[in-house]
Amino acid sequence: MSSGPWERAPVLADEARLRQVVANLVGNAAAHTPPGTRVRIGVGTADGRAVLEVADDRPGMAAEQAGRAFDRFYRADRSRGRGSGAGAGLGLAIARSIAAAHGGDVELETAAGEGARFRPALPLLDQD
Numbered sequence: 001m002s003s004g005p006w007e008r009a010p011v012l013a014d015e016a017r018l019r020q021v022v023a024n025l026v027g028n029a030a031a032h033t034p035p036g037t038r039v040r041i042g043v044g045t046a047d048g049r050a051v052l053e054v055a056d057d058r059p060g061m062a063a064e065q066a067g068r069a070f071d072r073f074y075r076a077d078r079s080r081g082r083g084s085g086a087g088a089g090l091g092l093a094i095a096r097s098i099a100a101a102h103g104g105d106v107e108l109e110t111a112a113g114e115g116a117r118f119r120p121a122l123p124l125l126d127q128d
Helices: 015-031 063-068 091-101
Strands: 039-046 049-056 105-110 116-123
Touching: 015 039, 015 049, 015 091, 015 116, 091 105, 091 116
Parallel strands: none
Antiparallel strands: 039 049, 049 116, 105 116
């Protein structure tokens, strides 16, 4: 999806909850990438679903971290305490549960040093 043009992707969903998903994903990108790192956000369709993509160039996650990224209270960087601006480790779990409540999911594509790409995907609105 990220290599093609972005396009409309209508869904039937709770706008406030979808805003929460976007805020969680963009907030994570801002919190876990070095200053000056490029973060891309786009919307389109893939495989009959509406897809939002939040992608960054660095630092990415190791396989073990990626496997636990959506676990409640999991924080990949344990050195970042809540006092340093880090959250409680709930944002990705909440994003996934919101997507699931709308009949979708949040996909993660990442590798250490290769960036991260989060893709909430929801069923497209049947416009017939």
